[in-house]
Amino acid sequence: xxxxxxxxxxxHASVLSARAKYEEAExxxxxxLAGYEKTQGREHPxxxxxxxxxxxxxxxxxKYEEAExxxxxxxxxxxxxxGGSHPDTLMSVNHLALVLHYQGNYEEATVLHxxxxxxxxxxxxxxxxxxxxxxxxxxxxxxxxxKYEEAESVTxxxxxxxxxxxxxxxxxxxxxxxxxxYYLHHRKQDNLASALYQRAxxxxxxxxxxxxPDTVRCFDHYAKMHRSIGRSQAE
Numbered sequence: 001x002x003x004x005x006x007x008x009x010x011x012h013a014s015v016l017s018a019r020a021k022y023e024e025a026e027x028x029x030x031x032x033l034a035g036y037e038k039t040q041g042r043e044h045p046x047x048x049x050x051x052x053x054x055x056x057x058x059x060x061x062x063k064y065e066e067a068e069x070x071x072x073x074x075x076x077x078x079x080x081x082x083g084g085s086h087p088d089t090l091m092s093v094n095h096l097a098l099v100l101h102y103q104g105n106y107e108e109a110t111v112l113h114x115x116x117x118x119x120x121x122x123x124x125x126x127x128x129x130x131x132x133x134x135x136x137x138x139x140x141x142x143x144x145x146x147k148y149e150e151a152e153s154v155t156x157x158x159x160x161x162x163x164x165x166x167x168x169x170x171x172x173x174x175x176x177x178x179x180x181x182y183y184l185h186h187r188k189q190d191n192l193a194s195a196l197y198q199r200a201x202x203x204x205x206x207x208x209x210x211x212x213p214d215t216v217r218c219f220d221h222y223a224k225m226h227r228s229i230g231r232s233q234a235e
Contacts, residue, residue, distance in 0.1 A: 006035045010050065013057075022057040029054040043077045045088075052095065059095075064103045071096040085119045087130070093119075094134065097141070106145050113138040127161045135161075136176065143183060152183040171214070174203040178218045185225045197222040 013028035033054055036047040055070035075092035082089050097112035117134035124131050135158040142151040159176035166173050181196035201222055204215040 003039070006032055006039070006046075009035070010053070013053065017053070017057055017060075020060075022060045025057045026054065026061070029057060043081065045081075048074045048077055048088075052092065055095065055099070059099055059102070062102075064099055068096065068099045068103070071099055085123050087123070090116050090119050090123075090130070094137065097137065101137075101141050101144065106141055109141045110138070110145070113141055127165050129165075132158050132161055132165075132172070136179070139179060139183070143179075143186075146186075148183045148186045152180065152187065155180045155183060169203055169207060171204065171207045174200050174207065175214060178204070178214075178221075182221055185221075185228075190225065190229055193225060194222075197225065 009028050010032045013025045013032060016022075016025035016028065029050060033047065033050040036044065036050050040047050051070045051074050055067040055074070058064075058067040058070070071092060075089065075096055078086065078089040078092050093112050093116045097109045097116065100106075100109040100112065113134060117131065117138055120128065120131040120134050135154055139151045139154040139158065142148075142154065155176055159173065159180055162170065162173040162176050177196050178200035181193045181200060184190075184193040184196065197218065201215065201218045204212065204218050208215050210216075
């Protein structure tokens with residue numbers, strides 16, 4: 001397969017992936033990866049991009065073990081070729097951490113998210129979008145472990161930066177508001193959580209629509225909080 005054909009296959013796979021047609025995208029990404037391995041070698045940047053793309057669509061299909069293996073491969077190659085602080089390396093760190101999180105390997109995922117966050121803060125700055133993604137990802141894995149106090153602290157940092165950079169009504173800002181409300185509820189600060197849930201749910205509804213998955217999840221968690229409060233008062 002020549003370079004033009006590989007580019008065409010990769011582009012078609014990207015379109016399918018963007019449309020959430022992950023099974024079809026997987027087949028094309030496998031063709032692209034095999035082609036790049038044959039023509040460019042296993043550690044060429046194009047080959048590693050193909051590996052990362054394949055890992056993503058596998059991840060979206062809950063095929064975590066193979067996604068993990070591909071992300072570890074890309075990370076190792078990028079660390080050797082680019083160094084530990086290169087943006088592409090840190091992207092691989094982030095991707096691997098996400099897969100590990102979904103597999104329930106919270107300890108290693110936390111270590112990797114802390115690594116990505118520290119490096120991105122140093123290289124890109126505290127308000128760069130990639131740094132803010134690392135903050136949110138770290139908070140999420142902390143929350144999954146019941147470490148709500150630190151998850152709240154990290155989310156407050158992300159929220160403050162997003163309000164400054166993106167504005168109060170940007171969907172990413174509102175998602176930080178939503179997550180902060182979630183962590184506050186789990187820390188028994190329901191009055192604060194309720195006010196933030198109201199802000200997040202109404203803002204997401206305006207920005208994304210009532211039936212967007214993020215809006216639906218926000219309303220669902222808000223309702224669950226009120227039901228749990230009702231049960232506690234009844235007892």
